[in-house]
Amino acid sequence: MVTIKDVARVAGVSTATVSRVVHDGGQVGDACRARVKKVITELGYRPNSNARALVSKSSETIGVVTPKLSMTFFGCLAAGAETTARAKNFKLLMSNSLYETQSELDAIYSLREHSCDAIVLHSEYSDEETLIKLAKDIPGLVIINRFIPQLANRCVWLDNEAGARKITEYLLSHGHKDIAVVTSIYANNDPATRLNGVTKALAEAGLELAKHNIESATANMRGGEDAVKALLEKGCKFTALIAYNDLMAVGAMNALQDAGIDVPGEVSVVGFDNLYVSKACRPNLTTMEYPIEEMASYAANLAIELSQGGNQTATKTHLFVPSLVERQSVALARST
């Protein structure tokens, strides 16, 4: 490994001068700078970032903590953060939290040990108090996909209720009145919030969402299938179905089709997230776009700014609003 000393020796200058050249400080004579630069390329010198981080207490590293990288949603999140990291010349440290409070915290501490002071955290299990305490310690900590009032300016989140409301209104505008909902038993607030949006939109249209029209299951394809089967077995009648997310929606469509029910001919189906699958399934799924990649990129930027002492406007919030993506899984309700 070639160090700054090697460069200094070969170029016949002090390490301080080399350091200045590396950092493009203006305080170096032209001839000297040229010589040093030449030596740097000749020797292939690259500053050791551990040493740099050690002395400067900042590592130009951004950490991302998500539950599970293999899920498309989190892959996109990571990709968004990576875009920012690349643009700012930061390194990206990834950690899976595996949906556990303790590993969430472990991951964060491990990041800290690396002098990684910009952190984007997707937390589901830690309670608000823990997070608030953590945020106090770590100026560059940003929470993604969750809103904590006391941390308003550190949360990058999505208006789930507005999204659910919007897609419900869309269904309403297509003449649907008998609407079933497949929600999830997912740990965070999202299911409740989205359900809330649906209920409100329905209420405003003078409709009530009957309890027995709601079925809940795990937030994946299988869950969607199971929920629809349960709905069908109960003898539930509906012309449209709102699923918690795309995965459940796809499962639901499959179950519907397996039961000989045409989608969207007899039943319209909508999802949430706009994952890749929504373009792969038949019919293509109408859904709400969850701009997670963009949000993550934004969050990473915010985390970096905060870690550098910028963007201290405590009152500013970072709320994203999902948008409707019309595809083929919704049709006009058949007049009854």
Add this chain to the structure above:
Amino acid sequence: MVTIKDVARVAGVSTATVSRVVHDGGQVGDACRARVKKVITELGYRPNSNARALVSKSSETIGVVTPKLSMTFFGCLAAGAETTARAKNFKLLMSNSLYETQSELDAIYSLREHSCDAIVLHSEYSDEETLIKLAKDIPGLVIINRFIPQLANRCVWLDNEAGARKITEYLLSHGHKDIAVVTSIYANNDPATRLNGVTKALAEAGLELAKHNIESATANMRGGEDAVKALLEKGCKFTALIAYNDLMAVGAMNALQDAGIDVPGEVSVVGFDNLYVSKACRPNLTTMEYPIEEMASYAANLAIELSQGGNQTATKTHLFVPSLVERQSVALARST
């Protein structure tokens, strides 16, 4: 930030002793060790890994370089590496190469600056020579999804030809004789290798793969659609279609169905990779499993071992073989 000095001071010992306790070295008296441990927890001391890496020249960090994290395939790759990292208590440094030679190299050098000596690289554009030179410099460099003879013991790869062969034979065993192929213009060797497998399997059955039964396009859903349209327009007749990967297969199925052709009733379709989409599409896709997560986890292990001077058996290769996943997109060929 609480440092080793703080702990030493509070515990009334030297930093060397604290270091020994942290490392579980046996050379510390019981009473002393207990006291130090107590102080460590009380103060919440965590060793700074930059300092540690600086002095020990090893950072317990594994780097992963892939083209694009937002693609499911690479997300799974990252997840596999993460599993190993977690198990070995390593950190995971991610870098996107964006499909470019230069950024591939940049990413690797940047990893090196971090004293990250175990690296898993998914390289597509760099030539073998560059890679061989790199591998010489970096003992812990492992190449994934590519085979370079001179680096046999450092490559973790998949037998694409065997996979293609296997799935072709599967189609053959279902009575298909008129087979079309949708291949891709992807940059690496995989398309050619898979095509090769198909051709060979067909040849062994006394069948020839006619040029005009092959169509090539970009390796995504859209490409699959386009290719099928082209095939259909040419008036190509086939009862089975082999797609380069799952994404193209799904696109192909959609195009087929849009053209009023029943899948698998009239045309059977198979893919490659076994991505999540293959369970989302209708009919569910029969495909070859590409165990990328497992492979990445394996590769990460190998990289760590190599970086620590182990596993020097230069003759050992690391070849994975894909397995058939039967779903619903293949039917018996209709007797003609």
Add this chain to the structure above:
DNA sequence: TTGAAAGCGCTAACAC
């Protein structure tokens, strides 16, 4: 068993 001290590669005063 424990401590003192040197030094990893780099940056940032401070001096000249």
Add this chain to the structure above:
DNA sequence: GTGTTAGCGCTTTCAA
């Protein structure tokens, strides 16, 4: 404009 120097937090001889 350039060099000297003192650390950053930690590990690791070498002595005691």
